[in-house]
Amino acid sequence: MIIFRYLLKEVAKTQLAVFFVLMTIFISQKFVRVLGDASEGSIPGQMVMTFIALKVPDLAGMMLPLSLFLGVLLAYGRIYADSEMTVLHACGVSEWYVVRVTLVLAFITAIFTGIFTLYLAPMASEYQYRVKEELAADSGLSALVAGRFQQTGNKDAVVFIHDKSRKDNSFNKVFVAQLPDENSVGDSIINSSLVYAHNGQVFEDESGSQRLVLGDGIRYHSDAENGEFQSVAFDKYYIEIKDQAVEHQYRKLSALPTSKLFEEVEPELFAQYRATIQWRVAFPLACIILTFIAVPLSVVNPRQGKFAKMLPALMLFLGYFLLLTAMRSGVEKQAIPSYIGMWPVHISALFMGVTLLMRERTSGRKIKAKLPKLRRNKAHANQGKAS
Template sequence: MIIFRYLLKEVAKTQLAVFFVLMTIFISQKFVRVLGDASEGSIPGQLVMTFIALKIPDLAGFILPLSLFLGVLLAYGRIYADSEMTVLHACGVSEWYVVRVTLVLAVITAIVTGIFTLYLAPLASEYQYQVKEELAADSGLSALVSGRFQQTGNQDAVVFIHDKDRETNSFNKVFVAQLPKGEHSGASIINSSLVYARTGRVYEDESGSQQLVLGDGIRYHRDADSGEFQSVAFDKYYIQIKDQEVEHQHRKLSALTTLELYNNDNPELESAYRATIQWRMSFPLICIILIFIAVPLSVVNPRQGKFGKLLPALMLFLGYLLLLTSMRSAIEKNAIPSVIGLWPVHISALFIGIMLLMKERSTGRIIKAKLPSFKLPSFKRKTKAKSSQGKGN
């Protein structure tokens, strides 16, 4: 029991460290992209962390199997490099016992990974689509950025703000160009109503409609009958922005729940649905299958160090993942029957792991010893025997 807890603790500790490091790297990349969209005004600044949080389930489902694989390699590699595993083997701890101990952690990781890939990731993707639809339906006044020309959500006006107070959501030095509807672009520029105000603020009522209230400004417009331009000073000027109806975006398969994919009734997309289901189920299976590969590959010579077999192990993992990706693409294109699915790749990886594991066990050595071997006859001994007889005579 002490050995069981020791091995489990070392692998779990290393796995968590690798998981948090990889998650930090990937989330940082996503944060830079989302922050770039926020700086361009595509999304409001207060929703930056929301979009980052919605990426976590998808990233966690991918990184958990990789962190387990690297955790086993690094933890057992250190134990082998420090000759601790040699002592454990001398005390009767077999390679298969190490695999069984690691499988306990692999099953736990597989359950957590399945929760992310089969349940949380589709929900997060669907919620992300809903947030984007709400942003598209929004008039955009609450997301205005100072120092940039921006078009409102109904595309009826262009707003430029010199300065913005984020606490009170008020503006200073506001320029608005109201574009008339139903005219050509050249005529729209001439007939546009130009408004300049020193102050401005956004008000939103219970129905969700927003108003831009401008204060202490001048409105310039062209009279339709006389064709002359007129200017009107005002204390308050209201610009009503009507909310657009929410336009539902086309959902990708990643936004559909696993139950919806399973209960599909569209024969044209049946292959794509089955490929997506098997892809989501692959990550929990990877957690268990990779143990049979990682444990034998963690056997290193003390002179090699714990990173001795890290590069070939990573190459195997990447090859495994690339094969799954190519098989999924082939199933979606109906090049491979959906009944076959991704199972050949999983079975091949499991076979490689069992072969690597049997190579280190006594059963594997016995089978190898029973295989027929062919050796060339040795003529060196006969030559020596003849020479010795000659000397005796």
Template sequence: MIVFRYLNREVLRSFAGILTVLMLIFLSQRLVTYLGEAAGGELSGLVVLKLVALYLPVLFSLLLPLTLFLAILLALGRLYVEHEMTVLRACGVGENDVLRHLLKPVLAMTAFTAALTLYVMPMALEYQYQVLDQQAAESELSLLAPGRFQEGQDKHSVLYVEAFGEQNSLGGVFFASMPQAAGDSTGILASRGGYHWQDERDGQRFLVLENGYRYEMQPGSKKWTVVKYDKYFMKLQPRSVSEIRRKAKALSSVELLMDLKPENIAELQWRLAVPLQMPILALLAIPLCRVRPREGKFARILPGLLIFLGYTMLLMMARSSLEEGKLAGWIGLWPVHLLALALGVILLRQREIRRAPLAKLS
């Protein structure tokens, strides 16, 4: 038991290190994308933080199979390089024993991953849609940045705020609206300041401008109408949130089972495929760890990644065919799993196949 606790500890240590590195890489990439959208005025700062938090369970569930596969390759590969596996084999501990004892933490991670993919991940994606819908329903004021021109939701107006003050106060406000149809006038509002005000009776929001001028001109005319005002109330129209059809990946697993159309069947089988990969990849990783001392513990990383990519690509191709109705639902992704499982068994028994006589194999 001391030996197997040592093996499990080595694998889990590599697992934690690899998962941390991969999470930082992919999370940083997604954060840069969100920050770019925030800089373009499409997202607010608070929404960026919410989206990053909701992306964590999605990323975590997708990285677990690859992380476990690489952790076993690195941990057991080091044991081969440093002759520890040779000593264990001389003491009667073979690869089958290592696999049998590694299955306990592997199955625990498989159950955890299944809970993520079947329950947590669709719930996080649904919340992500709700956050984006709420963002779309908010006024442009939540997306304003001082010193930058912000295009209106109607695509025919521009709002500029020079600075923000305390209690939603604005300094140096400029607003221009271009004609949307024939006969509409061009209007420009300029004021030294303003503030955001909401009517408590009906909840309607206004942008109140103070001490400014309104300039208006009809198309084809050279005359301008200039009005000086002390206070000017601009009614803020919230963006309408349309009821959109959620993608299958944002539906709960129960909803997918209630409507067994090809798209939902493909999504449901994909959610099952992610945790199912973990014990199959563990089976593949055990024989791939066999390296010679001079090769180094990283010698089988490239072949292992190629096998993982091939396995994943076949799953994606089968999923695409299932969504398009080219593949029957009862077949689905299961042949790919069976193929990977058969490859793992062949690799695990490779030495026995080489040494056994032909009559014994038959």
């Protein structure tokens, strides 16, 4: 029991450290992208952390198998490099016992990975689509940023404000260009109405439409028919810009709940649904399969160091992931039957892991030692028949 807790603790501690490092790196990359969208005005600044949080379930589901794989390699690699595993083997601890201990942590990791990939990630993706739809339906007046030209959601006007007060949502030094109707022929931006006001404020009624009320300003307008240029001073000027109706975007399959993927669908979507199901199941399943590969690969010589087999192990993991991606694409394009799917990749990886494990076990060494004798006996028998 002491050995069980020791091995489990070492692998779990290393796995958590690797997981947090990987999550920090990838979340930082997402953070930079979201900040870029916020600086361009695509999303409000207060929604940055929301979009980052919605990326966490998808990233966590992908990083957990990798963190387990690297955690096993680093933890057992250190134990082998310090000759601790040699002592444990001398005390009767077999390679299969080490695998069984690691499988306990692998099953726990697979459960959490399944929660992320099968439930939380689709739910977060769906919520992200809803937020984007609401932002797209917004007229843009409530999300105006000082010092930037912004087009309203219905594309009827361009607004520029010099300063904005967050307390009462009022503006100072407002410029508005009311664009000509798209259906009108011969109109240009020169013929649009230009309004400048010293102050302004946004009001929203019960129907959801927003009204920009400008005060103490001048409206300029060019009459193309009469060739006249008009300038009108005003105390109050109302510009009503209604919110756009919410348009439901096309939902990617990543946003669909797993339960809906099992429902009957049109024949042309059947392959894509099955590919998505197998892709979500692949990550929890990979936690179990990668354990059989990581444990034998963690066996290193004390003189080699604990990082001796890190590069070939990472290449195996990368090949495993790329093959899964290729098989998923093949199933979606109906080049590979859906009942075959990604299972050949899983079976091949499992066979490789069992083969590597048998080479390290005593029974595997005995079989390996008997193979040359069997080959020689077979060769002698063939020579006897020939003579």
